[in-house]
Amino acid sequence: MKNSTNHSIKLDAMNEPDWKIIRDDFPILRLTVDGKPLVYLDNAASSQMPQQVIDRLVRYQTSEHANVNRAVHYLSEVATLEFHRARCKLQQFVNAAEDREIIFTSGTTDAINLVMHGYGRKFIKEGDEIILTTLEHHSNIVPWQMLANEKGAKIRVVPINDKGELEIDEYEKLFNERTKFVGLIHVSNALGTINPIKRMIDYAHQYSVPVLIDGAQAAPHLIIDVQALDCDFYVFSAHKLCGPTGVGMLYGKATLLEAMQPFKGGGDMIMSVTFEKTIYNTIPHKFEAGTPPIAAAIGFGAAIDYLTAIGIERIAAYEAELLDYATELLNDMPGVRIIGTAANKTAVISFAIDGIHPHDIGTILNQDGIAVRTGHHCAQPVMQRFNVPATSRASFAFYNKKSEIDALVAGIKTVQKVFL
Amino acid sequence: MHTNSLYQEVILDHNRKPRNYGKLEHASHHATGHNPLCGDRLDISLQVDERDQINAIAFQGESCAICKASASMMTSAVKGKSRLDAETLINEFRDLATGKLDINSPNHLGRLTVFSGIRDLPTRVKCAVLPWHTLHAALNSLENASTEADHDPVPVVSNNT
Numbered sequence A: 001m002k003n004s005t006n007h008s009i010k011l012d013a014m015n016e017p018d019w020k021i022i023r024d025d026f027p028i029l030r031l032t033v034d035g036k037p038l039v040y041l042d043n044a045a046s047s048q049m050p051q052q053v054i055d056r057l058v059r060y061q062t063s064e065h066a067n068v069n070r071a072v073h074y075l076s077e078v079a080t081l082e083f084h085r086a087r088c089k090l091q092q093f094v095n096a097a098e099d100r101e102i103i104f105t106s107g108t109t110d111a112i113n114l115v116m117h118g119y120g121r122k123f124i125k126e127g128d129e130i131i132l133t134t135l136e137h138h139s140n141i142v143p144w145q146m147l148a149n150e151k152g153a154k155i156r157v158v159p160i161n162d163k164g165e166l167e168i169d170e171y172e173k174l175f176n177e178r179t180k181f182v183g184l185i186h187v188s189n190a191l192g193t194i195n196p197i198k199r200m201i202d203y204a205h206q207y208s209v210p211v212l213i214d215g216a217q218a219a220p221h222l223i224i225d226v227q228a229l230d231c232d233f234y235v236f237s238a239h240k241l242c243g244p245t246g247v248g249m250l251y252g253k254a255t256l257l258e259a260m261q262p263f264k265g266g267g268d269m270i271m272s273v274t275f276e277k278t279i280y281n282t283i284p285h286k287f288e289a290g291t292p293p294i295a296a297a298i299g300f301g302a303a304i305d306y307l308t309a310i311g312i313e314r315i316a317a318y319e320a321e322l323l324d325y326a327t328e329l330l331n332d333m334p335g336v337r338i339i340g341t342a343a344n345k346t347a348v349i350s351f352a353i354d355g356i357h358p359h360d361i362g363t364i365l366n367q368d369g370i371a372v373r374t375g376h377h378c379a380q381p382v383m384q385r386f387n388v389p390a391t392s393r394a395s396f397a398f399y400n401k402k403s404e405i406d407a408l409v410a411g412i413k414t415v416q417k418v419f420l
Numbered sequence B: 001m002h003t004n005s006l007y008q009e010v011i012l013d014h015n016r017k018p019r020n021y022g023k024l025e026h027a028s029h030h031a032t033g034h035n036p037l038c039g040d041r042l043d044i045s046l047q048v049d050e051r052d053q054i055n056a057i058a059f060q061g062e063s064c065a066i067c068k069a070s071a072s073m074m075t076s077a078v079k080g081k082s083r084l085d086a087e088t089l090i091n092e093f094r095d096l097a098t099g100k101l102d103i104n105s106p107n108h109l110g111r112l113t114v115f116s117g118i119r120d121l122p123t124r125v126k127c128a129v130l131p132w133h134t135l136h137a138a139l140n141s142l143e144n145a146s147t148e149a150d151h152d153p154v155p156v157v158s159n160n161t
Ligand SMILES: Cc1ncc(COP(=O)(O)O)c(C=O)c1O
Pocket: A044, A045, A107, A108, A109, A110, A137, A139, A140, A185, A187, A188, A189, A214, A215, A216, A217, A237, A248, A378
């Protein structure tokens, strides 16, 4: 099998039978749970992997594996080349100007921590202010809190309205001469809200403030163009894009990455080491200490190939249809309330059922093979804003089908019956 | 097991009409339990007399049906019991929930065995056990209980109200 991602995909934009072909690429979707077909609606937590990516991982492990950037032997050269190719695929995927602007990390969280240590600890000082939003995932809150505590800096928070949209006027009012950094979630994992990041980046740049975009929930559903956005950092994880766990990426503008201090020390990130002095390697290597997740990075590249072969726009259009369908059905259900009703959303529906705790909802839905996420979604400030401890969240991917949404609706009715 | 057998009428009933719900005015012991997984919290207040008997107990908080029913049934079960008997129940209930207890061997759980099915739902064990962790914390003057202490059945912090 040479290029397994290019099974001829012919999709008429929204014709469901065509999407069934796609669904067949995902062996895990054939599972049954307690005798019921698996209905996987927890894609915002982690997506599933198509056979093409699985095959790529197997091919790497069976015929290409060695350590990278080190030896001169055959396998090391192959592995180094394939690892580099994966970087270039990511570069293209986000339209970065140069491949050295792509850093492999262990995931979104790791990438944000890298920026906190590499940029934040070097450039942010006492009295400085960092702007975050209410919608942030904990991974884009806690590192900045740690930094703020260490430096005596201050965190300012952009509020949201009742629909779960950022209040842009308030965001703009937060800026002053002490503002030194903005951390901004592109798409809310808890609510699905798509934020107007271009406009927000432009505003921050009027104050010469760099902006980090947490794209964990955006990259699987939207076209990302870091040059058009002019963001300073953009981060996401492979496992939400049909790729493996354990790898993610940081895009950073080369000038910024060069000015930053390294995050982790070790092999590969050095040019030369004596006990007196170490000279750091150039980017991206400066930020990739130790043996990187080579297999996972190559799988990441294969996942990007797979998604781009289908086409992100087409994925987005189909998922929008699933979202509309599900929103309409859930809105019609008595006792069911959708939390997060932004005008611009990805296919994520957080909901509450009157008088029933999300954990009980999740357990009873699971009985029908339906996988939803229940909890605070690592976004407790969002939960606090809506005055709920937790929600249930159905999040759709392009391999979901309308009949699965019907199953969700039937499952919710069962839940309501149990608690009648 | 099937989830249906977990959401039995007894449990649903205690969820709908929790017994001993609220807060005691003059508590001798108090603790708050947290389930970090879902953000649930549970307050337990107790009046323990000089003979170490639990004269009154109440709970309140935000929680799922499993947790609330467990708390409701627990408070009914330990009210009027000695502290030592309550500790025995706590241990037996924890073993029941984690599948370590053989239901057929002698125990003091009575109707609380409706929770036996929880052992097949590892993600929900914490919900059922939280009230018991919290009671243990209160009796032992520990301020906060957390379901994260699962591996080590004794929760951490302390206090008396
Ligand atoms: C918006 C957002 N940011 C960050 C993360 C953290 O990603 P990871 O756990 O892969 O580091 C997630 C994952 O849940 C997310 O949805």
